[in-house]
């Protein structure tokens with residue numbers, strides 16, 4: 001399998017300057033203030049809030065609902081409709097297996113099953129050590145290289161079920177969520 005270059009995007013700050021919870025909520029107030037009067041502002045507000053907190057815990061949903069004059073169930077409905085939102089903390093590595101048509105017919109389902117077996121979790125779950133979360137995607141725009149798996153921002157192409165264990169080991173060793181060119 002091959003992996004495309006990874007954008008420099010980081011999924012979290014690894015330094016010692018983690019913001020306090022109070023600071024996160026101050027940022028949330030700013031986000032709500034920024035989007036509440038904009039048409040269609042709820043989705044970008046939720047996206048920004050998720051990037052701030054890493055996920056959308058219930059108190060954040062409640063605060064956003066208040067800010068936008070909606071009920072908690074309305075906002076929760078939006079969050080659960082879109083797969084890119086999560087109500088639970090994700091692992092360090094977010095594995096998304098494409099089950100779009102091209103990937104599905106070329107073995108995406110078998111790749112997904114291999115990840116489930118190797119990680120011992122189902123879709124939507126996170127390993128107890130918070131290393132991996134497993135999700136599915138519909139198309140990552142790399143259909144010619146199906147089946148495709150994204151791990152954080154790295155696209156892995158032509159993934160073979162039999163090599164999933166090796167891929168997981170390489171991720172854990174820090175070598176598979178970066179630019180790779182080798183064939184698996």
Ligand code: FES
Pocket residue numbers: 098099100101102103104138139140141142143146148
């Ligand atoms: S269907 Fe999987 S990348 Fe398009």
